[in-house]
Amino acid sequence: MKISVVGTGYVGLVTGTCFAETGNDVVCVDIDANKVKKLSSGQVTIYEPGLEKLFERNLKEGRLHFTTNLAEGIADAQVIFLALPTPPGEDGSADLSYILGVAEQLGKILTDYKVIVDKSTVPVGTAEKVRAVIAKHCKVPFDVVSNPEFLREGVAVDDFMKPDRVVIGTESERARKIMGDLYAPYVRQGNPVIYMDEKSAELTKYAANSFLATKISFMNEIAILCEKLGADVDMVRRGIGSDERIGKRFLFPGIGYGGSCFPKDVQALVKSSEEVSYDFKILNAVMDVNEKQKLFLLPKIEAYFNNDLKGKHFALWGLAFKPNTDDIREAPALYIIEALTKAGATVSVFDPEAMPNVRGVVGDIVTYAEHQYDSLENADALIIATEWSVFRTPDFDKIKSSLKNQVIFDGRNLFEVSRMQELGFHYESVGRTPVNL
Numbered sequence: 001m002k003i004s005v006v007g008t009g010y011v012g013l014v015t016g017t018c019f020a021e022t023g024n025d026v027v028c029v030d031i032d033a034n035k036v037k038k039l040s041s042g043q044v045t046i047y048e049p050g051l052e053k054l055f056e057r058n059l060k061e062g063r064l065h066f067t068t069n070l071a072e073g074i075a076d077a078q079v080i081f082l083a084l085p086t087p088p089g090e091d092g093s094a095d096l097s098y099i100l101g102v103a104e105q106l107g108k109i110l111t112d113y114k115v116i117v118d119k120s121t122v123p124v125g126t127a128e129k130v131r132a133v134i135a136k137h138c139k140v141p142f143d144v145v146s147n148p149e150f151l152r153e154g155v156a157v158d159d160f161m162k163p164d165r166v167v168i169g170t171e172s173e174r175a176r177k178i179m180g181d182l183y184a185p186y187v188r189q190g191n192p193v194i195y196m197d198e199k200s201a202e203l204t205k206y207a208a209n210s211f212l213a214t215k216i217s218f219m220n221e222i223a224i225l226c227e228k229l230g231a232d233v234d235m236v237r238r239g240i241g242s243d244e245r246i247g248k249r250f251l252f253p254g255i256g257y258g259g260s261c262f263p264k265d266v267q268a269l270v271k272s273s274e275e276v277s278y279d280f281k282i283l284n285a286v287m288d289v290n291e292k293q294k295l296f297l298l299p300k301i302e303a304y305f306n307n308d309l310k311g312k313h314f315a316l317w318g319l320a321f322k323p324n325t326d327d328i329r330e331a332p333a334l335y336i337i338e339a340l341t342k343a344g345a346t347v348s349v350f351d352p353e354a355m356p357n358v359r360g361v362v363g364d365i366v367t368y369a370e371h372q373y374d375s376l377e378n379a380d381a382l383i384i385a386t387e388w389s390v391f392r393t394p395d396f397d398k399i400k401s402s403l404k405n406q407v408i409f410d411g412r413n414l415f416e417v418s419r420m421q422e423l424g425f426h427y428e429s430v431g432r433t434p435v436n437l
């Protein structure tokens, strides 16, 4: 099938590449000329494990093309995916200007029937709006379908190629058949394509993200309680996770959820609720807990250093909002950097992939270490913000000899408390008994 993907970011590039992988002809359109130039010349613009191999193969086979020209990009496509940003607007609701802007352009250039697919995360009623905007100028038949994306960064290719489910929201038989054919190769593992009306599809995406965010904030509160009551959150997590009704996944406490999705999507669902005069109490609490959780380690750090961080120097491991991505949108590490530098401390950071992006945002207010161990030189303590695998079994002797004090604040519970005690570290983590030296 000939398809077009408008917006070539995390979702668009993975979507385009994975559709090409099953034999479709894909044209990706982006307004960022620099990005299009890099992609056309074979350079993958994001860090996403497994993507490069697929990208190179499909580019070479001539199934993947890039352009900045929308009319050219969609000319032959039967299906046009909109994988455009939907950032929070000033009031927290989803900003639809990117989607509706492209829809308006499409309305003026469609010359034959096409399926236009909302792949972006968009509030209930968006498909209706997109349809209305296109129809203003368009003289040919078209369908608008809601097909939310559930991939996770870091495992995006796997999530796309082997989805738990594919949600397709449409009441058009014609569009349903085309979408079903397109997704057939991806759902052969027995996972379902779930067809529904477009509003339910739109809400399914927000409900999924909000539910997962709720699980995380719930566990973060259980972790706080564990510390106050002397329980161990790892034990509680295992104890409840083995109940199939609860499930083992997404129960890891830490320094809050970040990324480009949970924070904005929970907020947008709360806004959508307000618009229909509903006060979504649980989600307000989820956001509130998460705001505080991002700086969960700060009071511990301050207390250890007698509330005086001025002149202190910290090593910070992990900047991306989670491992296996270079994405730093809403990354808890950025909040920690801000708080420490405001308090007069200096910070030396290390992340396997995200340092260029952090430099782009905070510049030289921190120093960037070439190696994880270089960041430790003369540091008063090590802080861990992201659970990259390389941090899981570090050389503790090297840590000890480089740090000024044997102190670790771990926002991702990477190490066994008993081991840290044996090794002689002052060790504070989330929801577990601290090792006090």
Ligand SMILES: NC(=O)c1ccc[n+]([C@@H]2O[C@H](COP(=O)([O-])OP(=O)(O)OC[C@H]3O[C@@H](n4cnc5c(N)ncnc54)[C@H](O)[C@@H]3O)[C@@H](O)[C@H]2O)c1
Binding pocket: 006, 007, 008, 009, 010, 011, 012, 029, 030, 031, 032, 035, 083, 084, 085, 086, 098, 101, 102, 119, 120, 121, 122, 149, 150, 151, 152, 153, 260, 261
């Ligand atoms: N990142 C994820 O893991 C993820 C997963 C599922 C759903 N989503 C949703 O998918 C959507 C896209 O997210 P993303 O993370 O891929 O965003 P992104 O910012 O990485 O990519 C968006 C791309 O759109 C391009 N763009 C902007 N305006 C354009 C225009 N007028 N024409 C063509 N291209 C244009 C940008 O240059 C950019 O390359 C959002 O709604 C997001 O909530 C994201």
Ligand SMILES: O=c1ccn([C@@H]2O[C@H](COP(=O)(O)OP(=O)(O)O[C@H]3O[C@H](CO)[C@@H](O)[C@H](O)[C@H]3O)[C@@H](O)[C@H]2O)c(=O)[nH]1
Binding pocket: 121, 149, 150, 151, 152, 153, 154, 209, 212, 216, 249, 250, 251, 252, 253, 254, 255, 256, 257, 258, 259, 260, 261, 262, 265, 321, 322
């Ligand atoms: O037990 C857990 C699991 C995750 N997190 C945090 O939650 C955030 C989000 O993690 P994850 O869901 O793995 O990453 P995303 O790539 O943001 O993916 C989410 O957001 C995407 C965009 O909407 C959806 O498509 C995915 O299904 C959804 O998992 C990160 O900060 C994690 O550190 C925890 O704190 N504890």
